């Protein structure tokens with residue numbers, strides 16, 4: 001039996017290239033918990049492919065754009081970091097559109113990320129005749145040569161017609177390192193409540209200090225359970241959550257003078273969570289400094305991003 005493989009992949013490509021549709025086709029069901037909030041997460045987990053022999057975690061990036069503004073450049077720096085951290089990048093190029101400047105620019109950026117294997121994916125093959133797919137595959141090979149990218153694979157797929165999606169999954173998982181699954185099966189998809197609780201805590205923690213803590217806070221719900229030995233008509237939910245910040249100075253902001261702010265955060269979050277579940281909640285909040293967590297996709301994954 002071959003070893004279990006696990007790791008992270010991300011799809012890039014210009015707008016409309018078919019990245020989301022392909023992600024959903026690979027995962028087999030929608031995971032839209034964090035993806036609808038790109039402003040709060042940098043590397044949102046878009047979906048997880050669970051297999052007997054592998055686990056592939058598809059992460060999202062804010063989008064690879066041609067930088068026009070400083071913000072654009074910053075975003076691109078984040079994207080470039082992500083691309084260097086994932087185990088494989090899939091570059092989506094739609095079969096029904098000629099390769100253009102935008103694609104060439106992205107290819108140029110991808111070429112700079114030397115170590116990460118790159119798979120070229122010609123998407124939406126159901127929209128065009130076979131000859132056109134063949135032409136596009138050749139054009140993609142030429143694009144690789146022109147930009148100095150050695151494609152680990154070049155694959156035509158149709159997410160809509162479900163053609164070659166399984167093959168693509170095989171190719172991507174084969175490029176992952178050996179390692180254990182990062183998520184138990186069903187996590188994220190089966191536990192939206194935990195994600196919602198984390199989000200409520202996060203919102204409460206950011207309230208009023210958004211400028212001081214942009215993007216630098218993550219919440220992990222460590223435990224969530226109905227307390228035992230309670231009468232059925234008087235349930236109580238115990239929740240333990242940890243707030244991760246990047247720096248000690250941010251920890252001080254979250255906690256406040258003599259813990260006053262953290263108590264407020266706890267109260268606000270608890271009220272929201274109680275409203276969500278319709279039951280009283282005992283909320284235990286901790287704050288920890290997790291240095292550079294934003295740069296490490298494995299750490300991020302553990303934090304539920």
Ligand SMILES: Nc1nc2c(ncn2[C@@H]2O[C@H](COP(=O)(O)OP(=O)(O)OP(=O)(O)O)[C@@H](O)[C@H]2O)c(=O)[nH]1
Pocket residue numbers: 013014015016017018019020021022123124125126127157158159160161
């Ligand atoms: N016929 C066909 N249409 C597809 C396929 N994949 C995606 N599309 C369509 O192409 C459009 C764009 O697809 P998305 O998956 O949203 O593209 P995206 O790359 O995620 O787009 P952005 O979020 O703008 O970056 C949608 O209207 C999809 O329905 C495919 O395999 N076949």
